[in-house]
Amino acid sequence: MRSTVIQLTDASQATHVGQRSEHDLPYISIGRGADQPIQLPDLRVALHHARISIADNGKLQVEARTIIGIRVNGKLLKQASLEPGDYIDISEYRITIAPPESGFDAQLIVEKIPSHELEGQSAYTLPKSVSALNISKRKYSWSLFAIIFILFFALPMANYYVDPKAPILKDTPLPSDNAWSTGPLDSAHRSFGETCTTCHEVPFQKVQAGACLQCHNKIATHLEEEPSTIGPLNNDDLKHSVFEFDDCSECHREHQGHQGMDIMPNSQCVNCHEEIPPPSEQSIAIGAFSNFDEEHPQFTVTTQKYVPSINRILSVSVALDDPYLQETSNLKFPHDLHLENSGIRGPQGKEVLQCDSCHQVEPGGGKMKKVSFEQQCQSCHRLYFEPGVLRELPHADVEAVRYTLREFYANEALNGNIKNEADLGQLRRRRQNNQPTTQVDINQANQWARKKEQTVSTEIFENRLCIGCHIIDKKSDFEWSVRPVITTNQWFKNSKFKHLDHQTEQCDSCHNAKKSSLSNDVLIPDIDNCRQCHSDSADHQKVDTPCLACHVFHKSEQWYTPQAQSKE
Numbered sequence: 001m002r003s004t005v006i007q008l009t010d011a012s013q014a015t016h017v018g019q020r021s022e023h024d025l026p027y028i029s030i031g032r033g034a035d036q037p038i039q040l041p042d043l044r045v046a047l048h049h050a051r052i053s054i055a056d057n058g059k060l061q062v063e064a065r066t067i068i069g070i071r072v073n074g075k076l077l078k079q080a081s082l083e084p085g086d087y088i089d090i091s092e093y094r095i096t097i098a099p100p101e102s103g104f105d106a107q108l109i110v111e112k113i114p115s116h117e118l119e120g121q122s123a124y125t126l127p128k129s130v131s132a133l134n135i136s137k138r139k140y141s142w143s144l145f146a147i148i149f150i151l152f153f154a155l156p157m158a159n160y161y162v163d164p165k166a167p168i169l170k171d172t173p174l175p176s177d178n179a180w181s182t183g184p185l186d187s188a189h190r191s192f193g194e195t196c197t198t199c200h201e202v203p204f205q206k207v208q209a210g211a212c213l214q215c216h217n218k219i220a221t222h223l224e225e226e227p228s229t230i231g232p233l234n235n236d237d238l239k240h241s242v243f244e245f246d247d248c249s250e251c252h253r254e255h256q257g258h259q260g261m262d263i264m265p266n267s268q269c270v271n272c273h274e275e276i277p278p279p280s281e282q283s284i285a286i287g288a289f290s291n292f293d294e295e296h297p298q299f300t301v302t303t304q305k306y307v308p309s310i311n312r313i314l315s316v317s318v319a320l321d322d323p324y325l326q327e328t329s330n331l332k333f334p335h336d337l338h339l340e341n342s343g344i345r346g347p348q349g350k351e352v353l354q355c356d357s358c359h360q361v362e363p364g365g366g367k368m369k370k371v372s373f374e375q376q377c378q379s380c381h382r383l384y385f386e387p388g389v390l391r392e393l394p395h396a397d398v399e400a401v402r403y404t405l406r407e408f409y410a411n412e413a414l415n416g417n418i419k420n421e422a423d424l425g426q427l428r429r430r431r432q433n434n435q436p437t438t439q440v441d442i443n444q445a446n447q448w449a450r451k452k453e454q455t456v457s458t459e460i461f462e463n464r465l466c467i468g469c470h471i472i473d474k475k476s477d478f479e480w481s482v483r484p485v486i487t488t489n490q491w492f493k494n495s496k497f498k499h500l501d502h503q504t505e506q507c508d509s510c511h512n513a514k515k516s517s518l519s520n521d522v523l524i525p526d527i528d529n530c531r532q533c534h535s536d537s538a539d540h541q542k543v544d545t546p547c548l549a550c551h552v553f554h555k556s557e558q559w560y561t562p563q564a565q566s567k568e
Contacts, residue, residue: 001054002104003028008111027053038110044091060106062088152179183255209247219554266536269547292536299527302493303327304486326520330471330483335513346380355507365500385456398480405453413445454478491524495550
């Protein structure tokens, strides 16, 4: 857009001879700013007040860049088309549209508005106060108050006292108690949201915990170690001395929109957990924290430990930085050997194992499925016990294994399949000649089968097969017990973790299994590993992780300890 701008001074307005400038810009901007092609040095003019451009139809147009607009030919407008002879008034300046010179699209003449015209404009200025309208402020204020009081207080209250369950006003255009709503309900409460008295039992009082517990009567508590807090939540639990509140709304704020009640800032947790007194003899140790990035205690895992002296499995909670931390699974399993990069010997030759060759995520995506011998181990570790025989021992207890051996060798003896046994040579020949089996033969076969079973049992429980993976205790001659296999299915008792949410990561980014040669090694990552990706601060390079991403306030029933359950 090529244009010429002529700025007339007070001395040159009579002759229309002033300062002339040429511009070749997409549009001509008007304002108080020093960068404006048409600069109007008046504090009442915005820095970028308006601009003149060529519209799609080829005509000039002006657009206001402020909310107060501009005057075009005496009319207050936001936008207008311009013809030669039109003028734009901004404060005490007038911009007249003149016929353009040859080769130009527009010519603009800027001058001050004559003083007599400015006086005429001020005579028609809009009133700036109610008193200027000669209206009684008190009269109309009371009238407006009465209207608001009747529509938004008296009518909703009348509807409440007539029949709280009958939405009389809600079926009419008149305001009901919905006018008191501070915002949309959480999606979980919308099914009964039209009946406010479901939660607001007493007018003009906050919702009490009793109203919440009418529906949420099976929700668990937060302090499971207190005898009064085992099981479903009740009003007395919220009034526990640990808490400084006695109702659910201290944490759960309704009328915050979809899933608004689930929004819990970290500050609500820090209020209590920032300063926790030392544990007493009747309480457990809980580390204080103020943020995840720097002031959060080391993760604590719950492991299972077998105590042979009492033949019981006990739960033990140990911090991941404890030097004595180990898992007593009663298994012998070297991860590093199975994860050799060159592979290991498999049923079909060399086979390179990966973590998911044995470990699979359960359908819910949270925990891992339990590893079983039949599914993950037996294809490589066959339980053959007799050379030249494809039959395998069952992966069962000691008695089941020994019974299988006795049954097998007794059957072999009776069918004459014994080799290199001189004392049963006559029986073998008799059976080969289809001679009938006598009771003496049966007794001899059973006696031999028992001795053979004892020999093979000693071999598999003390030298190969079972002893290769399990811890075997020898009670006496030909008496063994296999320590129970204890695998931890839930390491973090009081937190939640989903492997499905971390499937973009490689297993070894968290679990250092390739360097683990002992099954006692705990391969759970510590807090420093998680801090590489997670943060509860304004770190835009990491995943935003508030407290409730890993923790819950209300303990679910599956997290109750056996000791706690026994108190019920």
